Amino acid sequence: MNLQGTTALVTGGGHRIGRALTLALAAAGCNIILHYNRSAEPARLTAAEAEALGARILLRQVDLSHLQDARPLFADLPPDFGPVQVLVNSAAIFPKDKLADLTLDGWSQTFRVNLRSPILLTQAFYLALPQELPGAVVNITDWRTERPYLTHFSYTVSKGALDAFTRTAAIQLAPRVRVNGIALGAILPPAGASEAYWQQVLATVPLQRGGGADVVGQTLLYLLGNDFITGEIIRLSGGAHLKQG
Ligand SMILES: NC(=O)c1ccc[n+]([C@@H]2O[C@H](COP(=O)([O-])OP(=O)(O)OC[C@H]3O[C@@H](n4cnc5c(N)ncnc54)[C@H](OP(=O)(O)O)[C@@H]3O)[C@@H](O)[C@H]2O)c1
Incomplete structure (x- = not known):
């Protein structure tokens, strides 16, 4: 898909990995509906970048835990935005x-x-996408669905289901x-994590470093x-999924 001039929606696009995704799409020529929930100021700063x-940016605040109907997010866009592709x-x-x-x-919140x-x-x-236009969805998931966390049950199961959804939607759409x-x-590192925790995580990565958010943006543009x-589903694990024991 040639991204120049297309419109993209990024959830949680205001900071950290979401910010990198937003900026990668902006650099590729997209206009962006930048969704955030609590991080209004980081979202505003990312929008300015x-x-x-x-890029043209439309900021939309939505608490996704209360989302019942997503159709309004794809409707009544400003005239300089095309349909979301x-x-x-x-x-x-x-x-x-x-x-x-x-x-x-x-469990329900997660x-x-x-x-x-x-x-x-x-x-x-999908329902809002005009018949003549191609579209693409990219879900951000976690390789640890293959080797489950001991401490993040609902998260791991939800991301595992997101993987199944990704494949199921691919065949249906x-x-x-x-x-x-x-x-x-x-x-x-997860927000608030200690340096000691992060070093412990990095010790399990064959490439011996964290990926940094920009590699996620690069992979998004590739897909x-x-x-x-x-x-x-492309793993960005630094080889951690290959580690024995
Ligand atoms: N960090 C990593 O190394 C890593 C590893 C594996 C997978 N991931 C995945 O990568 C993605 C981004 O990770 P991250 O570390 O950048 O996440 P993060 O810093 O924890 O940020 C979470 C994002 O989700 C949004 N969010 C959370 N609850 C929400 C709600 N109720 N309604 C709407 N938005 C909500 C937040 O928006 P607001 O801040 O605006 O509220 C924020 O933008 C996630 O899918 C995560 O599971 C990250």
Whole structure:
């Protein structure tokens, strides 16, 4: 897909990995609906950076845990925005929980943000996409669905379901819409994580470093630019998935 002049929606696009995704799309010539929830100021700063790259930005605040109907996000766009042809589902939460102490509220919150909202957004995106235009969805997931965390039960299960959704949507929405995923590993330390924790994580990475958010932006552009890839989930793990023991 030639991204120049197309419109993209990025969830959680205001900071950290979402910011890198927004800026990669801006540099590739997209106009962007930049979604955020609580991070209004980082979203505004990212919007200004993207505008400096030539993009037009529409900021949209939505708490995805309450999302019932995603259609309004794709409707009534400003005249200089085309129909949304790219959807990037990056917003997620990473709560600490275990099966033994799981609560229904905690489980529901994780699933509403990490799984239900990408599904509702993808459905609304597909229904709003004009018949003659191609589209692409990229879901941001986690390679640890293959080797589950001991401490993030609802997150790991929600991302595993997001992987299954990615493949299922790819087959259901072909040929017009491609659906792919990027399974992240040690890209950025979780917000609030100690340096000691991060060093412990990096010790499990064969490439012996964190990826940094820009590699996620590069991979997003690769997936969007290659029109023969669908139903694929690319690991950005620095080789951590190969590690024995
Ligand atoms: N960091 C890593 O190395 C790593 C590793 C594996 C996978 N990932 C995945 O990569 C993606 C981005 O990671 P990150 O580390 O940049 O995430 P993060 O810093 O924890 O930020 C989470 C993002 O999700 C949004 N969000 C959370 N709850 C929301 C809600 N109820 N409604 C709407 N938006 C909500 C936040 O928006 P606001 O701040 O505006 O509220 C924020 O933009 C996630 O899907 C994550 O699972 C990251």
